[in-house]
Amino acid sequence: MEKIAIVTDSTADLPLSYYEEHNVEMVPLIVRFGEEAFKDWVDLGPKKFYKRMRGTDVLPKTSQPSVAEFTEVYEKVATEAERIVSIHLSSELSGTVQAAEMASEMVDIPVKVIDAKMASLGTGLIVNAAVKAREAGLSAEEVIETAERATKKIKIVFMVGTLKYLHLGGRIGKAQALVGSMLSIKPILTLEDGIVVPYKKVKGIKKAYAEMKQFFLDNLTGQGDLHIGFAHADCPEGLQKLKETIEGETAKAASVMESEIGCVIGTYVGPDSFAVVFYED
């Protein structure tokens, strides 16, 4: 049986303990406040990050891992594995996939780089799908197939506290960032083919939950096991209410994961944001 290594990056927003428990290699992206640089999740966790973000007008900046960081990790795992499956943040949002691909050409071990076309726990769920497939003793091809299937099926819907960060970070256009000065307007967004797309804008948080639930129900097919992930950016209460809103469906899920949105994704969505990701397989 071929030994398979699974690699992802920090924007999968899985807690560090996950990587250890499930033997997954994580390559961190970098977040910067001025001159200070931190490895996402490794040097700076979500709690401290949002505290800092709320306390400053200076926008943090992020950067993707270098090709060399990927080759290093690939070479390290190559001592124990014969194949690598490397799952990463949407190529539409970051050059991480590109760096991984370049690195994959420079190492001797075969590497399959998968563009998750997702962000945050969306990538995390796909990583988890690969992990479960590996634990079930599936072949490398089957592990890859499982992850790719999840990539095709997975959906995300998220609410941001403000569109400011997505706009300033260049992830949505000026026209799409129109929300005005009214605080009760809640922007709800999704990812389509890895690109941030506004879904609805509603007034009032309760409507926001209702719209997110609607998105969720509209995208359920009832085919296969349901896997759900919840993540929040310094907004546990908001996430809790969202969970309650779709409690009925969550009860039927084969797996439910929960995490926080890390520094790099947090740079673009800002605090007071939360997301639900899901797929059926």
Add this chain to the structure above:
Amino acid sequence: MIPSISGSDIPRLVEVSLRALKNQQNEINKLNVFPVPDGDTGTNLVLTMQAMSEEIAKSSDKSMGGLAKALTFGALMGARGNAGVILSQIIRGMCETIDSNDAVSSSDLVEAMQNAVKVAYQAVRKPVEGTMLTVIKDATTAALSIQKQNLDIDVFLEKVLSEARHSLERTPDLLPVLKEAGVVDAGGYGLVVIGEGLLAALKGQELQKTHIDFVPSVGEGEEINLEFKYCTEFLLRGDDLNAEELQQELELWGDSVMVVGSGELSRVHVHSNHPGKILEIAVDLGSLSNVRVNNMEEQAEERSRMLSTAAKKETGIVAVASGGGVKKILASLGVDKIVDGGQGMNPSTAEILEAVEESSADRVLILPNNKNITLAAQTAVKESKKEAAVVQSQSIIEAFSALLAYDPQESIKANLEAMEEAASGVKTGEITLAVRDSKSKVGKIKKDDYIGLFDHEIKVVSKSLRATAKALVDAMLDEDDETITLLSGADVSIKEAEDTKKAISKKYPDLEIELHAGGQPLYHLLIGLE
């Protein structure tokens, strides 16, 4: 599988790249903000490359070496603008190392690129990162990292270009002026297009379109204020020209100074306010030709005009409103033009029509925000040359909700449907002062009593604003309502408004309440409930 490039490939490579560049010339011009937003980078790169193409057509020596010389010479002769001169130096650098080879493999190309980086950086006195220099440098670094794999040249180029594109996308992070303008570097973009043209040509294809999609934003009434106004360029022939000395002398008179070429033939490029002086200095050293002086201020204004037409929204919004706070909120929600008016102050058809015509969009939706204004708005629609329509909004509160569903990229029809549906989901309550004594269903009204209106009916009469507001919310409230929007009028103090808000939120702790100083006349308080 294309293992290498031979001399006979060169004319076609240049031709396809040139065509690709021409196709995107305008896009590149629009991106041009650095060092001067004169919007000519695309044109300059095309002209530079055109000269290269002409020179190789003329060349009788069709060997790789002969063509390399022709390319270098053509680029030098034809180089225009900053980007053109830098391109000519990249070409020169590459040609220097490949001129003795018959076929160029991927590892020859790596060597050529390394030399190109060296030569191009040397040509610019103070290299600025975030420009085409950075793009060629990053691409070369990527090329080096895959050199040992001995890839076929097409596969190799594909990978190098992928990094070049990423490098281009990073240029706004390196050069703040690009970030502010919301663009990537124009010269860098041109370089990527040329590279992609080369790759397409190698594969026997044409380049369709480079897929970096950046729409430059144009600052409202962007002020164009250039330190140096004239771009001065020429060829200088002499014996043993000292480029370094000339460069230093010219720098006293301007910036973006580049002197490139050889001791016998140099190309000079300067931005200055004294083009005459520049030519005087040069004419003492040798003979001038191809002299060109451009007024960059005019070019920059032209670029700005071009962009503001390009920045048009597909569907714009004209709204009728009064009150400073109300107008501010409307503008923040995407309204382009506001016509003064409201209850008791109906604007004329002409005023609405004027706003529709002045909107930057070709298609316009009008939010009358009052039943009495709908007709004037509909007449304006009929008279307008633009495609226009009226959203049936009967209050400012409805306008806010309608605007949440507004999408500037969508058609009139789609917007109309979504916006009217959104507007119908909100209830509007109005509080005003009685102007005289009268009677109502809810009792007698004394002059200066507050009256609360909902559904065109008086629901509350009271001496206090707070009590009227609470009772009116009571009358309006349904069980599925979640949010209350309060807009305080021009005659209401901040404290009064805050107290009213507090009173309502105390009574309805589950509702989300938001208060804005609307500043509207007539209505002391507008209440939105949904």
